[in-house]
Amino acid sequence: MKEKIILLAHGSSDSNWSDTFVRLTEKACATHAHVTLGFMELSSPSLESCVAEASKEAYECVTVLPLFLAKGKHLKKDVPAMLENYAKTYDIQTRLLPPIGEHPALSQALVSIIEETVQN
Amino acid sequence: MKEKIILLAHGSSDSNWSDTFVRLTEKACATHAHVTLGFMELSSPSLESCVAEASKEAYECVTVLPLFLAKGKHLKKDVPAMLENYAKTYDIQTRLLPPIGEHPALSQALVSIIEETVQN
Numbered sequence: 001m002k003e004k005i006i007l008l009a010h011g012s013s014d015s016n017w018s019d020t021f022v023r024l025t026e027k028a029c030a031t032h033a034h035v036t037l038g039f040m041e042l043s044s045p046s047l048e049s050c051v052a053e054a055s056k057e058a059y060e061c062v063t064v065l066p067l068f069l070a071k072g073k074h075l076k077k078d079v080p081a082m083l084e085n086y087a088k089t090y091d092i093q094t095r096l097l098p099p100i101g102e103h104p105a106l107s108q109a110l111v112s113i114i115e116e117t118v119q120n
Numbered sequence: 121m122k123e124k125i126i127l128l129a130h131g132s133s134d135s136n137w138s139d140t141f142v143r144l145t146e147k148a149c150a151t152h153a154h155v156t157l158g159f160m161e162l163s164s165p166s167l168e169s170c171v172a173e174a175s176k177e178a179y180e181c182v183t184v185l186p187l188f189l190a191k192g193k194h195l196k197k198d199v200p201a202m203l204e205n206y207a208k209t210y211d212i213q214t215r216l217l218p219p220i221g222e223h224p225a226l227s228q229a230l231v232s233i234i235e236e237t238v239q240n
Contacts, residue, residue, distance in 0.1 A: 003238075007230070009189070016190075021189070021221075025230065026227070027228070028231050032234050032238065065234065067189060067230075071140065072134060072137050097237060105233050107143070107147045108147070108229070109220070110144065110145065110147070110187075114152050115152075117183065
């Protein structure tokens with residue numbers, strides 16, 4: 001199945017905040033085709049515009065990887081509701097993954113960051 | 121200098137949310153001595169109680185590593201003000217690091233998570 005991966009950050013009116021996510025995802029977007037960054041609110045591109053674009057490009061599914069450390073109200077209620085709505089509007093399948101903070105790779109990255117911190 | 125490292129998460133009234141941070145930091149706390157998890161608000165232990173504890177245990181400095189993906193108002197204003205206050209109250213040096221989302225290890229972890237996602 002032709003699948004687009006949307007790295008989803010919350011978004012902010014502070015452009016420094018959203019720039020951090022652009023830098024954080026630069027390597028992932030450059031390394032993997034079909035990967036893009038989108039925002040829930042306040043920053044662009046919006047999640048909706050990413051889903052619309054994927055549909056236009058004939059992707060059959062969008063998989064959303066939340067750039068959140070833990071699951072709060074946004075990931076339990078708001079994002080699933082948005083995706084259900086966009087799936088109908090843009091005639092595309094959607095899949096919501098757990099937030100990156102639940103993945104063992106994050107726990108390992110934290111150990112590396114602390115090692116570096118302790119040395120300095 | 122005897123240094124305590126506090127991994128600082130925001131905190132939430134939702135215990136599932138804070139449990140994610142307990143799991144995320146388990147390996148780091150088990151691997152490194154002098155590392156502990158604290159919260160800005162709503163969850164315990166609080167940042168203040170972690171600083172108080174470090175002072176009581178004769179640490180000379182607390183280094184705070186924010187478990188945040190980007191720097192918003194909390195990390196630009198609130199946490200520096202809290203640390204300035206606690207430094208005086210508990211007679212201890214404090215150091216605030218950039219949030220983990222600005223570290224290259226996070227960008228690399230994201231690439232690994234996507235690799236796994238694409239394969240499944």
